[in-house]
Amino acid sequence: MxxxxxxxxxxxxxxxxxxxxxxxxxxxxxxxxxxxxxxxxxxxxxxxxxxxxxxxxxxxxSRKIGHPANPEFGVGAVAEGGEPVFDGGVLARLGLAEEDLGRVVEAERAELARRVGVYRGDRRLPAPDGxxxxxxxxxxxxxxxxxxxxxxxxxxxxxxxxxxxxxxxxxxxxxxxxxxxxxxxxxxxxxxxxxxxxxxxxxxxxxxxxxxxxxxxxxxxxxx
Missing domain, CATH: 3.40.50.2020 (Rossmann fold)
Structure with a gap:
């Protein structure tokens, strides 16, 4: 097509x-x-x-933040250098608060840091600088x-x-x-x-x- x-x-x-x-x-x-x-x-x-x-x-x-009971179902994400971003509508429908995802966010940050280390080592992400x-x-x-x-x-x-x-x-x-x-x-x-x-x-x-x-x-x- x-x-x-x-x-x-x-x-x-x-x-x-x-x-x-x-x-x-x-x-x-x-x-x-x-x-x-x-x-x-x-x-x-x-x-x-x-x-x-x-x-x-x-x-x-950037790492997906999954539902605690179903990791493949994304309710947010976190990227290096940024704060977690959540889909407020999805959280509301599921009856979840951001605070309920603390352990998931912690685990994804750990995996994010591991991947950054593998891909870039100690080198920092280039700054956009305009x-x-x-x-x-x-x-x-x-x-x-x-x-x-x-x-x-x-x-x-x-x-x-x-x-x-x-x-x-x-x-x-x-x-x-x-x-x-x-x-x-x-x-x-x-x-x-x-x-x-x-x-x-x-x-x-x-x-x-x-x-x-x-x-x-x-x-x-x-x-x-």
């Missing part, structure tokens, strides 16, 4: 989606942006994006982790904050426009159920994959 402006769905894989996304982003006039990928899947999309935009690639770790920032993920379902990431970046005063994904649920795209200066989405199909349904190949990535992708970007970037 076709997405917005003739984009063919499903994408072959995240790399193909990243190439197409990078081309779309060239129309924004970004200047050597800081491209921040949400690991793990967002890193594979972000590598060709960063190369196409002549940007600097790094990761911004420059262009592009946040990249492989897709948006509820958008809760992207929202936490965008709010964390806002504290670093970026000049222009762009959220870029290959595919997203239409209602999530509308909600994200309140969080970023620009939201770039290649396709927002109405029959959206999960990100993976829009990729022919949607392998689960691990930490080794992320490090390999970051290394491939560094080698390609250094050779230019």
């Amino acid at each position: 076709s997405g917005e402006e003739g984009v063919r769905l499903p994408f072959a894989d995240r790399a193909e989606a990243g190439v197409l996304l990078g081309e779309r982003l060239t129309g924004l006039g970004l200047r050597a942006p800081l491209v921040l990928a949400l690991p793990r899947g967002g890193v594979e999309v972000a590598v060709p994006v960063a190369l196409r935009l002549d940007g600097v690639l790094d990761v911004l770790v 420059g262009d920032v592009v946040v990249v993920d492989d897709g948006l379902a509820t958008g809760v982790t992207a929202r936490a990431a965008l709010r964390a970046i806002r504290t670093g005063t970026p000049g222009r904050l762009v959220l870029a994904v290959p595919v997203a649920a239409p209602e999530t795209v509308r909600a994200m426009r309140a969080e970023a200066d620009e939201v770039v989405v290649l396709a927002a199909p109405p029959d959206f159920y999960a990100v993976g349904q829009w990729y022919r190949r949607f392998d689960q990535l691990d930490d080794t994959d992320v490090l390999g992708l970051l290394g491939s970007w560094a080698r390609a970037h250094d050779s230019v």
Whole structure:
């Protein structure tokens, strides 16, 4: 099927989606942006994006906060450098208060710190310092982790904050426009159920994959 402006769905894989996304982003006039990928899947999309935009690639770790009895059901998220972000409507429907999620938040912060250590070591996340920032993920379902990431970046005063994904649920795209200066989405199909349904190949990535992708970007970037 076709997405917005003739984009063919499903994408072959995240790399193909990243190439197409990078081309779309060239129309924004970004200047050597800081491209921040949400690991793990967002890193594979972000590598060709960063190369196409002549940007600097790094990761911004954001973790979903799940329901205490059902960790896969997200009720919020937390990103490095930011405070937890909760979906107030969902909490109200479930009869939960933010205070009820203290242990879950603590566990997710611990996993977040572990991943930051694996991906970046002692190196700090680059500061926006008024420059262009592009946040990249492989897709948006509820958008809760992207929202936490965008709010964390806002504290670093970026000049222009762009959220870029290959595919997203239409209602999530509308909600994200309140969080970023620009939201770039290649396709927002109405029959959206999960990100993976829009990729022919949607392998689960691990930490080794992320490090390999970051290394491939560094080698390609250094050779230019």
